[in-house]
Amino acid sequence: MSSAIALVTVGCSSVDYQRLTSGQLSGSLFVMWVGEGNNSGDGNFLFVPDPRDPLIFHRPDRSAPGSTIQPGLMYTDGGSIPKIAQVFKGLSPWGYAPAYMIHDWxxxxxxxxxxxxxxxxxxxxxxxxxxxxxxxxxxxIKSLIAAKQVAPDDVAPGTITAAVGSLVAKNLWDEKGACKALQVSAKDIAAAEAAIPGSTTKARNLRTFRVPETIVPSVAPAKPAKIVARLSF
Structure with missing residues (x-):
């Protein structure tokens, strides 16, 4: 969905990872499988906020744009999430999943x-x-390292940051007309609510993210979405 997972380093990044400082990550994230994907075995995946302990990122400069980010319900990259689920407790760069969710939002x-x-x-x-x-x-990413959620790495963080600051990523950023395709379907909202009650309905009371009432279904599906991964801080 975004360029955070696709490590494309075409072009020059305007951001120097080494000069960045860590912020603060807190809360929990859920990743859910909501449907079959393509022939390669990938599926459709959904980031679902934890209604009791939502994922929140505070930037080190509280006056900077996006100083506090609390992701809402959204689709995320089905090609990457299975790998994330397999190595959440390891030291792989895929352990940067919470940072990817912030960037995807x-x-x-x-x-x-x-x-x-x-x-x-x-x-x-x-x-x-x-x-x-x-x-x-x-x-x-620096916040994850500072919190010792992942091990320090001399290459991966800088490479990932360069990728999301590349010309390829800028072209994705500049796309127009993409919002409609990013909207979570009523069916998947219902599946998320069935798996984690309150994950969509309680979110409606929060100013920072709110599922539009017009697409919140009143009846949950018989089968909830399958939780693939959960990570807490």
């Missing part, structure tokens, strides 16, 4: 803002520019 919110959305759930990202999005990912 920035991209999702940005696309909907560009397409004219006035939803309050995107307010926390208004004013975030492309360079900010790359810096936010780098700061989130």
């Amino acid at each position: 920035v991209f999702t919110a940005h696309h909907c803002i560009v397409d004219g959305s006035s939803e309050h759930r995107f307010d926390q990202v208004r004013g975030v520019e492309f360079a900010d999005s790359a810096a936010i990912l780098g700061e989130a």
Whole structure:
């Protein structure tokens, strides 16, 4: 969905990872499988906020754009999430999944803002520019390392930050008309709610992200989404 997972290093990054400082990550994240994918075995996956302990990232500079980011319900990269689920407790760069979720939300919110959305759930990202999005990912990765959630690495964090600051990523950032395709379907919202009660309905009471009432189904599906991974801080 965003460029955070695809490590494409075409072009030059405007963000120097080494100059970034760590912020603070807290809360929990759920990743759910909500359907079959393509022939390679990938599936459709959903990031679902924990209604009791949502994932939140505070940037080190509280006056910077996107100073506090609390991701909402969103689709995430089905090609990467299975690998994340397999190595959550390891020291692989895939353990940067919480940082990827923060960056994915920035991209999702940005696309909907560009397409004219006035939803309050995107307010926390208004004013975030492309360079900010790359810096936010780098700061989130540094936060994981500072919290000893992942081991320090001399190459991966800088490479990932460079990838999301590349020309390829900038082209994705500049796309228009992408918001509609990023909207979570009513069926998948219901599946998430069935798996984690309150993950969509309680979120409606939060200003920072809110599932539009017009697409919140009143009846949950018979089979909830399958939880693939959960990580807490």
